[in-house]
Amino acid sequence: MEQLIYLYGLIPTSELSSEPLPPMKGFDQEGELYPIQIGQHSAVVCKLDGSEYSEEKIKERVDQDMEWLQEKAFHHHETVMQLAKSYTTIPLKFCTLYKSEESLIKTIEDQEIKLAETFSSLKGNEEWNVKVYCDDQLLHEEVAKNNPAVEARKEEIKELPRGKQFFENKKLDKVIAEEAEAEKERVGEEVHNHLLGYVLQGTVKRNWNKDVTGKKENMTWNGVYLIPKEKVETFLEQIQDYEKKMGEKGWQFVASGPWPAYHFSQFS
Structure with a gap:
């Protein structure tokens, strides 16, 4: 046999x-x-x-x-x-x-x-994963109120005749959606670049959809990091700081680990 x-x-x-x-x-x-x-x-x-x-x-x-x-x-x-x-x-x-x-x-x-x-x-190092989630509704509301590009577009619409304002306001929803997507990318890159200061290596993975995560919020960033064991606590404190600063605006920052170092092993 x-x-x-x-x-x-x-x-x-x-x-x-x-x-x-x-x-x-x-x-x-x-x-x-x-x-x-x-x-x-x-x-x-x-x-x-x-x-x-x-x-x-x-x-x-x-x-x-x-x-x-x-x-x-x-x-x-x-x-x-x-x-x-x-x-x-x-x-x-x-x-x-x-x-x-x-x-x-x-x-x-x-x-x-x-x-x-x-x-x-x-x-002497550990692999950790950080996933960022966002409440789309809260983000769209925030972008509609405070995004410079959206504000500029609103001012332009005000100068138009009333008839055109109606149609341009309809198009404004698309601008808000585009700026919200750009904000997701910006936040993810900001978090990733900040965390790189505490790790040996870091890389970005594909986001998971809701069917996989089981969450109602969309995943907007998915990063993995190789961290010296003595720096893990400090690393996790950075995640907690982001959660405290941005949690009320619908953002979630979830760290998990340590995991087997699948993403930082050169042999398969």
């Missing part, structure tokens, strides 16, 4: 030596996770039945069985989270499979320099 190797993540062998891997169930909930030592790095893996977890079989389950996908994705996430709590971890994506231990070992050996650099950049 052909066996596949499922790779969860990579950790420094030195850390594994001082703190052995705790018992954890594998992807099929039957086998156990175990480490493969490859010089300075160790791969945390489990074995899978190749006939049951081939690429074709997995693709079929992903396409047809949402419950299976959710269960397995949750298992992968929770396992990598547990690793990251105890070790400097390079997390691997869901369903990273190798045909043999030998092929995995060769891949790791070929990436020795890149892996060493990545572990060096991750050690």
Whole structure:
């Protein structure tokens, strides 16, 4: 029976030596996770039945069985989270499979320099996520009252004949909507650039829609940051300050973490 190797993540062998891997169930909930030592790095893996977890079989389950996908994705996430709590971890994506231990070992050996650099950049640091949300109605009201471009347009309309004023006021709603979208982008960029002063690295991700977030407010910014552990508290204080200053105007600033460093690992 052909066996596949499922790779969860990579950790420094030195850390594994001082703190052995705790018992954890594998992807099929039957086998156990175990480490493969490859010089300075160790791969945390489990074995899978190749006939049951081939690429074709997995693709079929992903396409047809949402419950299976959710269960397995949750298992992968929770396992990598547990690793990251105890070790400097390079997390691997869901369903990273190798045909043999030998092929995995060769891949790791070929990436020795890149892996060493990545572990060096991750050690002593944490990945955090910051999402910004906005109440569109409150923002539109604020823009209608205080936005310079909208105010200028109102003044222009006042100078027009009454007949034209009616139609131009209708167009004003479009100007307000455009300025509101520009304000969302401005606030997001301002927050992001401010937070970069407290982190080692930061990057912007795609916003999620309401179906994913489950919130009534729209997500307007989504950033991830690699932060030295000793600066996390100060970083979170910046988020709280934004919430205090802008919360009453319909803005929400939500920080979450620490997460496995998926966005700052150069190996996949």
